Amino acid sequence: MTKHTFRKKWGQNFLQDPNIIRKIVAQLDPQPHDIVIEIGSGQGALTFELAKQVNTVHAVEIDPILVDYLNERAPENVNVIHQDILELDLHQFSGDVKIIGNLPYNITSPIMFKFLDWPVWSKMVFMTQREVAQRITSIHGNKTYGRLSVMTQALSDVELSFTVPKTVFFPQPDVTSAILTFEPISTSVTDLDHFSHVVKQAFGQRRKTLRNTLKGLFSADELGDFSGKRAEELSVQDFITLSTLK
Ligand code: SAH
Numbered sequence: 001m002t003k004h005t006f007r008k009k010w011g012q013n014f015l016q017d018p019n020i021i022r023k024i025v026a027q028l029d030p031q032p033h034d035i036v037i038e039i040g041s042g043q044g045a046l047t048f049e050l051a052k053q054v055n056t057v058h059a060v061e062i063d064p065i066l067v068d069y070l071n072e073r074a075p076e077n078v079n080v081i082h083q084d085i086l087e088l089d090l091h092q093f094s095g096d097v098k099i100i101g102n103l104p105y106n107i108t109s110p111i112m113f114k115f116l117d118w119p120v121w122s123k124m125v126f127m128t129q130r131e132v133a134q135r136i137t138s139i140h141g142n143k144t145y146g147r148l149s150v151m152t153q154a155l156s157d158v159e160l161s162f163t164v165p166k167t168v169f170f171p172q173p174d175v176t177s178a179i180l181t182f183e184p185i186s187t188s189v190t191d192l193d194h195f196s197h198v199v200k201q202a203f204g205q206r207r208k209t210l211r212n213t214l215k216g217l218f219s220a221d222e223l224g225d226f227s228g229k230r231a232e233e234l235s236v237q238d239f240i241t242l243s244t245l246k
Contacts, residue, residue, distance in 0.1 A: 154236050201217060
């Protein structure tokens, strides 16, 4: 692809190393009957490896030049979709769905929550910046524990599986990446908007106690033992308990 200029705004860092490509694909535990949605297929590094192992790959890509590139080379079981992943209508997919993506770093969160809010998949494997992956998987009491950790862990079982060095990409990104693996859970969050609001308020001023940050939402009585604590001291389960108080 000599003529393709890499678009920084679309987070284009393409995987080059066959070993790491195989390792990432294996992390999705691909099965012959699987339907895989791939976010940002680029030059098909993950796409073509996946296509050898699963029934169908829906390869979603925003860059028209890369869409042409993929269409010219894709085997029959790859369905190239020229669309912004954030606009993609998920209702069209059913069956044994799994999701994979070396995510464009500037829209990692909206992409992640789009799929966390659509619990049809049986596994997701996302590559993000290592620092973001650490925040997502952080637990309470930790400096990096925050809104992102609580929201993600309330909706899924997520682990940081392994890190990926810059050197396996072209062009090389500025920072180390990491692979996150998501498994579905049956969440006890009943009202996601309310839950999200409580978590946002609580972490809005990290150093203040919940008595202060959640003043408008809960009375001191309702807060009980949580009242004198700071957001970072509450586990994900604590937040779920808190949000179901009312
Ligand atoms: N999967 C490939 C490419 C990863 S780079 C590999 O690992 O080598 C991220 C890819 O996401 C790029 O191809 C970029 O064009 C694409 N992309 C960026 N924003 C997107 C969006 N909103 N919707 C779909 N694809 C997007």
